[in-house]
Amino acid sequence: RHCTDIICCVIFIVVILGYIALGIVAWVHGDPRKVIYPTDSYGQFCGQRGTLNENKTILFYFNILKCASPVVLINLQCPTTQLCVSKCPDRFATYIDVQASYRYRPDQWNYFRQFCKPGFNNPRKSIAQVLRDEDCPSMIIPSRPFLKRCFPDFSTKNGVLTVANQTTFKDGRGKTRNVTDLREAANGINNVLDARSVGMKIFEDYAISWYWILIGLFIAMMLSLLFLVLLRFTAGVLFWIFIFGVIGIIGYGIWHCYWEYDHLKGIPGSDLTVYDIGFQTDFKVYLQLRQTWLAFMIILCGVEVIIILMLIFLRNRIRIAIALLKEGSRAIGYIMSTLFYPIVTFLLIAICISYWAVTAVFLATSGEPVYKVMANQTLCKYANLTCDPETFNTTNVTKLCPGAQCTFAFYGGESLYHKYIFIFQLANAFVFLWLVNFAIALGQCTLAGAFASYYWAYRKPADIPLWPLFSSFGRAIRYHTGSLAFGALILAIVQLIRVILEYLDHKLKGTQNSFTRFLLCCLKCCFWCLEKFLKFINRNAYIMIAIYGKNFCTSAKEAFFLLMRNVVRVAVLDKVTDFLLFLGKILVAGGVGVLAFFFFTQRIPVFAQEVPMLNYYWVPLLTVIIGSYLVAHGFFSVYAMCVDTLFLCFCEDLERNDGSTAKPYFMSASLHRILGKKKLSSKKA
Numbered sequence: 001r002h003c004t005d006i007i008c009c010v011i012f013i014v015v016i017l018g019y020i021a022l023g024i025v026a027w028v029h030g031d032p033r034k035v036i037y038p039t040d041s042y043g044q045f046c047g048q049r050g051t052l053n054e055n056k057t058i059l060f061y062f063n064i065l066k067c068a069s070p071v072v073l074i075n076l077q078c079p080t081t082q083l084c085v086s087k088c089p090d091r092f093a094t095y096i097d098v099q100a101s102y103r104y105r106p107d108q109w110n111y112f113r114q115f116c117k118p119g120f121n122n123p124r125k126s127i128a129q130v131l132r133d134e135d136c137p138s139m140i141i142p143s144r145p146f147l148k149r150c151f152p153d154f155s156t157k158n159g160v161l162t163v164a165n166q167t168t169f170k171d172g173r174g175k176t177r178n179v180t181d182l183r184e185a186a187n188g189i190n191n192v193l194d195a196r197s198v199g200m201k202i203f204e205d206y207a208i209s210w211y212w213i214l215i216g217l218f219i220a221m222m223l224s225l226l227f228l229v230l231l232r233f234t235a236g237v238l239f240w241i242f243i244f245g246v247i248g249i250i251g252y253g254i255w256h257c258y259w260e261y262d263h264l265k266g267i268p269g270s271d272l273t274v275y276d277i278g279f280q281t282d283f284k285v286y287l288q289l290r291q292t293w294l295a296f297m298i299i300l301c302g303v304e305v306i307i308i309l310m311l312i313f314l315r316n317r318i319r320i321a322i323a324l325l326k327e328g329s330r331a332i333g334y335i336m337s338t339l340f341y342p343i344v345t346f347l348l349i350a351i352c353i354s355y356w357a358v359t360a361v362f363l364a365t366s367g368e369p370v371y372k373v374m375a376n377q378t379l380c381k382y383a384n385l386t387c388d389p390e391t392f393n394t395t396n397v398t399k400l401c402p403g404a405q406c407t408f409a410f411y412g413g414e415s416l417y418h419k420y421i422f423i424f425q426l427a428n429a430f431v432f433l434w435l436v437n438f439a440i441a442l443g444q445c446t447l448a449g450a451f452a453s454y455y456w457a458y459r460k461p462a463d464i465p466l467w468p469l470f471s472s473f474g475r476a477i478r479y480h481t482g483s484l485a486f487g488a489l490i491l492a493i494v495q496l497i498r499v500i501l502e503y504l505d506h507k508l509k510g511t512q513n514s515f516t517r518f519l520l521c522c523l524k525c526c527f528w529c530l531e532k533f534l535k536f537i538n539r540n541a542y543i544m545i546a547i548y549g550k551n552f553c554t555s556a557k558e559a560f561f562l563l564m565r566n567v568v569r570v571a572v573l574d575k576v577t578d579f580l581l582f583l584g585k586i587l588v589a590g591g592v593g594v595l596a597f598f599f600f601t602q603r604i605p606v607f608a609q610e611v612p613m614l615n616y617y618w619v620p621l622l623t624v625i626i627g628s629y630l631v632a633h634g635f636f637s638v639y640a641m642c643v644d645t646l647f648l649c650f651c652e653d654l655e656r657n658d659g660s661t662a663k664p665y666f667m668s669a670s671l672h673r674i675l676g677k678k679k680l681s682s683k684k685a
Contacts, residue, residue, distance in 0.1 A: 001475065001479045001549040002479065002549070003478075003479050003480075003482065004479060004480050004482055004483045004545070004549065004550065004551040004552070005480075005482030005483045005485070005486045005551050005552055006482055007482070008482040008483070008485050008486040008489065008552075009481045009482030009485060010482075011485075012434075012438075012481065012482065012485035012489075015431060015434070016431075016435075019428075019431045019435075022359065022424060022427065022428065023355065023358075023359045023362075025417070026359050026362035026363045026366060026424070027359075027362050029362070029366040029417065030361065030362025030363060030364075030365045030366045031362075031365050031366075032361055032362065032365055033045050033048060033365075037148070038058075038059035038082075038084070038148050038149060039059075039082075040053070040059065040082050040083055040084045041081050041082045041083070041405075041407040042389070042407075043369035043371070044084065046058060046059050046084035046148065047084075047148070052118075053084040055086050056084035056085050056086050057084075057086070057148060058084070058085050058086070058087065058088060058145045058148055058149065058150055059082055059083070059084060059085075059148060059149045059150065060082070060083045060084070060085040060088065060089075060115055060143075060149075060150045061080055061081075061082055061149075061150065062080045062081040062082070062083070062134060062136075062137040062138075063080040063081075063137060063138065064080070064141075064150075064151075064152065064182065065171070065181060065182065081117075081134045081137075081405070081407065082407075083115065083116075083117065085114065085115060085150070086114075087145075088143035088144055088145055088150035089115060089140035089141060089142060089143050089150070090142055090143075091111075091140070091142060091164070092139070092140070092141055092142065092164065092166065092169055092170070093108065093111075093112055093139065093140050094138060094139045094140075094170045094171075094172035095112070095127055095130060095136050095137070095138055095139070095172050096127055096138075096172060096174075097170070098112045098123065099123050099124070099127070102123045102124075109123050112136070112140065113136070115136065115137055115140055116135055116136035116137075117134075117135050117136070120135045120136065122135075127172075131173075132402055133405075134405060137172070138171060138172025138173055139169070139170060139171055139172035141153075141163055141164075141169060141182075142163055142164040152179070152182045154179075154182075161179055161180055162179060163179045163182065166179065167179055201615040201616065202615070202616065202619050204615060205614045205615055205616055205619040205620060206619065206620070206623075208612040208613070208614070209600075209612050209614065209619075209620040212599070212600075212612070212620060213620050213623050213624055213627070216592055216595070216596050216620075216624035216627070216628065217624065217627045217628060217631055219592055219595070219628075220588050220589070220592045220624075220627070220628035220631045220632060221631050221635070223587075223588045223591060223592065223632075224584070224588050224631060224632045224635040224636070225339070225635065227584045227587065227588065227632075228329055228332055228339075228584075228635060228636075228639055229329065229333065230329075231325055231326065231328075231329040231580065231584075231639075232326045232329035232330055232333070233326075235322050235325040235326050235329070235580060236322045236326075238580060238583065239318075239322060239576060239579070239580065242579065242583075243307075243311065246307065247304065247307060247308070250300055250303060250304045250307070251304065253296075253300045254297055254300045254301055254304065257293045257294075257296045257297035257300060258293075258297055260287075260293040261290050261293040261294055261297060264288070264289075264290045264293070265290065267288075269288065270288060270289060270290050271289075271290060271291075272289060272291075273289070273291050274286065274289065274291060274292070277289075314568070314572055317568060317569050317572045317573075318572055318576065320569065320572075320573075320650075320671065321569070321572050321573040321576040321577070322576065323668075323670045323671050324573060324643055324646050324647055324650065324671070325576065325577065325580060325643060326670065327646055327668055327670070327671065328451075328639055328642040328643040328646055329639070330460075330668075331451050331454045331455070331642055331646065332638065332639060332642055334454060334460070334461045334464060335450050335451070335454060335464070335468055335469060337469045338447055338450055338451070338469055338638050338642070339635055339638055341443060341446065341447060341469065341638065342443070342634040342635075342637065342638060344443065345439055345440065345442075345443040346634075348439035348442075349436055349439050349440075352432055352435045352436050352439065353432075353436075355432075356428060356429070356432035359428050360425060360428055360429075363421055363424055363425055363428065364421075364425075366417070366418065366421060368418075370386060371386065371387050371388065371389050371392075371406050371407060372384050372385060372386055372387060372406070372407065373385050373386075373387050373397060373401070373404055373405070373406060374404065374405050374406075374407045380400070380401035380404060381400075381401075382397045382400070382401055382404065383401070383404075387406040388406070389406045389407075392405075392406035426496075429496065429499065430492060430496050433491075433492040433495050433496060434485075434488055434489055434492040435488075437487075437488035437489075437491045437492050437495075438484055438485055438488040440488075441484040441485075441487055441488050441538065441542055442473075442476055442477075442484055444538075444539055444542045444543075444641060445472075445476045445480060445484055445542040445543075445545055445546050446469065446472045446473045446476050446546075447469075447472075447638060447641045447642070447645070448472075448542055448543040448545075448546035448547070448641060448644075448645045449468075449471070449472025449473075449475060449476065449546035449547075450468040450469045450471075450472045451641070451642045451645040451646060452543070452546055452547045452645055452649055453465050453468040453471070453472065454468065455645070455646055455649040455650075455653075455666060455667075456547075456649065456666050457666075458664075458666065460668070472546060475546075475549075476545075476546070479549060480545050480546075480549070482551075482552075483545050483551055483552040483555070484542065484545075484552075486551075486552040486553075487538040487541060487542065487552050487556075488538075490534060490538075491531065491534050491535065491538060494527060494530055494531050494534060495531060497527055498524070498527045498528065498531065501520060501523055501524050501527065502524070504520060505517075505520050505521075505524065508520065537556050537559070537560060538556070539641075539644065540556075540559035540560070540563060540644070540648065541555040541556035541559050542555075543559065543644060543645050543648050544556075544558055544559045544648065546645075547648070547649065547652070559648065562648065562651050562652065562655075563648075563651075565651070565655075566651050569647070569651070570647075573643070573647055577640060577643050581636045581639065581640060584632060584636055585629055585632045585633060585636060588628055588629070588631075588632040589625055589626075589628045589629040589632060592624060592625070592628040593621070593624065593625040593628065596620070596621050596624040596625070597621055599611060600614065600617040600620055600621055601617060649666070650667055650671065653665055653666050653667055659672075
């Protein structure tokens, strides 16, 4: 063996180093606190330790009526003063009422002023000046914190929307308004809060049932192993039972169609044709026609004949497919360590996802605070222009636009780094896709090398190399990193294009241009098909790389033409394998799911006292079912890779060898008998 696709290997290593550098730069400039903590109008974090806002963890909005939706609030784009507070208001109050009662009710002012700007303590200041300078809110309403922000405490009473059991409130500007005016500013908050309550109950269910969930997943793992072992003996039986079951069901359908056809004989109107009655929305009308049942019977007869003819002409290829399935089960039995290799792939992908997510967050929070002029007057020419809060009071903006303020708007910047953050995010996504596909390719090549060492052993298991899985992993890393990176690169490019197309489709959903939508739909379909084709080619190319150690392009070409020369065998093997593995996944997930259902609903008397008290029994039940399916999928993916590898080795064996002493077959005795060869090589005897 020698190193393959060295140029791509070097590029891959350079890209990884660049990716690490990108992460370091993002970590230097980024600040995740911008995501964790809300930011007030001065660009300060609420609840940050070591600051004046350490005990003020919640963001309060002076006039929430100016906010169009919760999305605007979360993105800090609400055009009103935002202040960090220690708690949300729990009562209705207005600045006018508090000012009027200040002399004999100072406690009301002391409560109200905690929602004013820090240091403001002048209740005698006129309401017009207070609102102009935004020293205090004109009103406060009962609120509760959500996403560390104060939202109106909505509730529904007799179908009427209320806040603290009131349907009206004073806006502090001399008007009485209905609480429905707050609906747009806090649209959907009640539903989200209800979802939060459900989320807490689900979390509680997980907390008290996690060990039973793990037991269920362990049972799924054991059942998956048992199914793979039993495939050596039951693959043929399961397949033929299914095939004859399908033939029997179709045969019953033919008989039933004939019975209905004969039963309708002589009934008035049954001899009409479909053309005579035209299109009917009630499809039961068509079932009253003899012509309908005759058509069904002809279609089912055609399907039955096709299936029987396929079984007759493809019987030998089906026997080969079943024999390869049994051989795959035998190979896994000799190399049991391969069943646990998906854990390595899972860990590598988890590392890639974590690095990508952290880097994306740091890139998204890399901006510096940007301040803009916020003016109450719509005709102010300085509105929405950037400003410097330290020098703002020395400018003439406040004179031309009374009440204008220099407030925090968002995080951004004008430097070269900040201008290309979007490009960096695209690069982050692209390298992430490349690394994930490389991790998958490494797993496929490693497994293929281990199973190929089994097939090409003269005497099984005596001639199987020691530690075949680790040896294959070492060869893949040492010699074929470039080839695996090349295949992963091609796939990553197509996947990135698909992501961009999905993004464009999302952005153009509201457009009325039918041609644009049609073109995007066609492009998405084409690139989906291209991705599926490339995954198929890459998978078989990695198998050829593991066997012969050639570069990616040569391996892909040889694998493709080898499969095309055996296209019927490929189709038969693929469908037989897909059916049996799908059946196995359903059996494992369904069996464990039924067992979990009886357990969590206390229908197993022996374990009735052990069942935890749950809010929703379906939470651990669905987790066990989905988890069992994923566990079975992980084990069966190894089995599918084993069968694909053995099939390519089998095809190569047939083309390169003739069964003579000089060129003996490496296939098993069962495959040899199916092919009808007279005798095995003496080395195989």
